[in-house]
Amino acid sequence: MSKIALDNSKCNKCGLCVKDCPADVMTAGSGGFPEIPETRRPFCIRCGHCEAVCPERALVLQFRPADKTNERPKTESLAPEQLEAFLRYRRSIRDFKDAAVPRQDLDAAFGALKYSPTGGNSQGVKWLVVNGQNEVRKFTEIAVDWMKFLKESDPEAKLKFSLDHFIEAYEKGNDLFCRNAPHLAVNYYSPLNGSGATDAIIAMTQLELLLSSRGIGTCWGGFFIMAIKSWKPLQTALELPEDFSVGYALMFGYPSFQYHSVPRRKKVQVRYFPER
Ligand SMILES: Cc1cc2nc3c(=O)[nH]c(=O)nc-3n(C[C@H](O)[C@H](O)[C@H](O)COP(=O)(O)O)c2cc1C
Numbered sequence: 001m002s003k004i005a006l007d008n009s010k011c012n013k014c015g016l017c018v019k020d021c022p023a024d025v026m027t028a029g030s031g032g033f034p035e036i037p038e039t040r041r042p043f044c045i046r047c048g049h050c051e052a053v054c055p056e057r058a059l060v061l062q063f064r065p066a067d068k069t070n071e072r073p074k075t076e077s078l079a080p081e082q083l084e085a086f087l088r089y090r091r092s093i094r095d096f097k098d099a100a101v102p103r104q105d106l107d108a109a110f111g112a113l114k115y116s117p118t119g120g121n122s123q124g125v126k127w128l129v130v131n132g133q134n135e136v137r138k139f140t141e142i143a144v145d146w147m148k149f150l151k152e153s154d155p156e157a158k159l160k161f162s163l164d165h166f167i168e169a170y171e172k173g174n175d176l177f178c179r180n181a182p183h184l185a186v187n188y189y190s191p192l193n194g195s196g197a198t199d200a201i202i203a204m205t206q207l208e209l210l211l212s213s214r215g216i217g218t219c220w221g222g223f224f225i226m227a228i229k230s231w232k233p234l235q236t237a238l239e240l241p242e243d244f245s246v247g248y249a250l251m252f253g254y255p256s257f258q259y260h261s262v263p264r265r266k267k268v269q270v271r272y273f274p275e276r
Contacts, residue, residue, distance in 0.1 A: 003062035004050065008033055010058035017050035017059055026050060034059070045121040086213070088262055093217025094179045096253035098133055101183060101216055109210040116203040119195020125203045125247065128238060130184040136251075140178045142234045143227035144170050150230075166223070177223050181251035184221070186228065188244040200247025211252050221249035 013032040023043045029035035036044065051059045057070065110127060118124065130136050144167060151163040158164065169176050178184060187204055189196030208218045228234050228246050240246065 004036065005060045005062060006033060006035075007058045007060070010056045011054075012056055012058075014055065016053045016055070020049045020053045022047060022049065047121040086209075089259070090209070090212050091217075091259050091263075092219045093253075093255045094219055095256040096179065096181050096217065096251075097256050098180075098182060099254050100131065101211075101214075101253065105214055105216070106183075109207060109214065109216075112210055113203050113206060116199070116206045118199040118202075119193075122193050122195060122199065124189050124193045124196055125187050125200050126189065126244070128186045128188070128240070130186075130238075131182075133180060133182045136178050136181055136184045137175075139184070139234065139237060140170075140175055140224070142231070142237050143177050143224055146227045146231035146234060161223075177227070178221060178251050179219055181219070182253040183251070184224075185250045185252065186225075186238065186240075187247040188240060189247055190243065191245045196245065197247065204248045204250055208250060215254065216252050217255035218250050218252040221251055224249045224251075 011033055013028070015028055015032075015034075017034045018026045018028050023040075023045050025036050025040040025044045026034050027037060027040075029037075034050070046061075046063065048061060051061045060068075106129065110129070113125075113127075114123070116125070130139060147163050147167055150161075151158045151167065166176050185204075185207060187200045189200050193199070204220075208220075211218050225246065225248055228238065228240075228249065235246075
């Protein structure tokens with residue numbers, strides 16, 4: 001529930017705050033001024049749209065005052081061609097320089113994730129960032145232990161994921177798990193949060209783009225996340241809370257080399273309905 005202060009002298013009764021409220025909490029009340037009926041108050045998801053959409057700045061929400069900004073969105077600054085090219089040229093990076101990403105760049109990228117969409121504006125995605133190649137390797141070792149266990153206990157998995165190859169490669173110094181990355185991000189969420197799993201993947205996708213925009217290469221840790229989800233010793237070592245579910249893992253760092261062309265991909269299948 002949010003407290004909202006309305007300055008009637010500024011409000012022009014345009015009704016945008018009522019129209020834009022995702023939870024249909026706001027109504028045009030007495031004299032056409034917006035208000036939240038008592039019975040609808042518990043359904044406010046504190047998304048802040050009413051305050052942000054108001055052209056007269058007549059509405060002021062009474063929570064997180066330090067986070068209030070009157071900055072106007074600069075939507076025109078990112079051209080579609082730029083964004084499309086950015087997405088086309090992003091690649092999964094599997095060879096990293098042994099160089100740390102400066103803390104201020106990490107803070108900026110992770111800080112921007114607070115604007116990542118979440119179901120019901122739940123904002124419940126939490127993060128763990130492992131810093132340093134040696135630190136990442138400590139966890140990779142534990143993931144490799146899981147692979148060794150799996151190899152013995154699940155003959156089907158052994159063949160499907162060519163576990164022998166993975167383990168052998170790791171022992172020869174070729175880390176197919178975390179790619180000797182200097183950083184590893186893992187996100188997690190409460191299983192009580194109905195949209196938590198999706199929120200975590202969206203946030204991870206946004207993190208990937210935020211890091212890429214700073215020249216930092218990323219790779220989704222599919223094998224590593226399988227290890228986290230299946231192997232208690234890895235969950236314990238990462239000090240993940242018992243009452244949380246893991247979203248995904250992303251390795252990142254500065255790429256050792258660049259790509260000189262764009263790889264071939266299938267055409268995206270889209271069916272327009274109705275076709276025009
Ligand atoms: C959910 C997911 C899991 C992935 N897991 C791994 C992984 O464990 N190891 C790896 O090297 N790449 C992994 N990748 C990267 C994919 O192989 C890569 O996105 C795909 O080959 C396309 O290449 P591109 O990202 O450079 O376009 C993963 C990607 C996704 C989306």
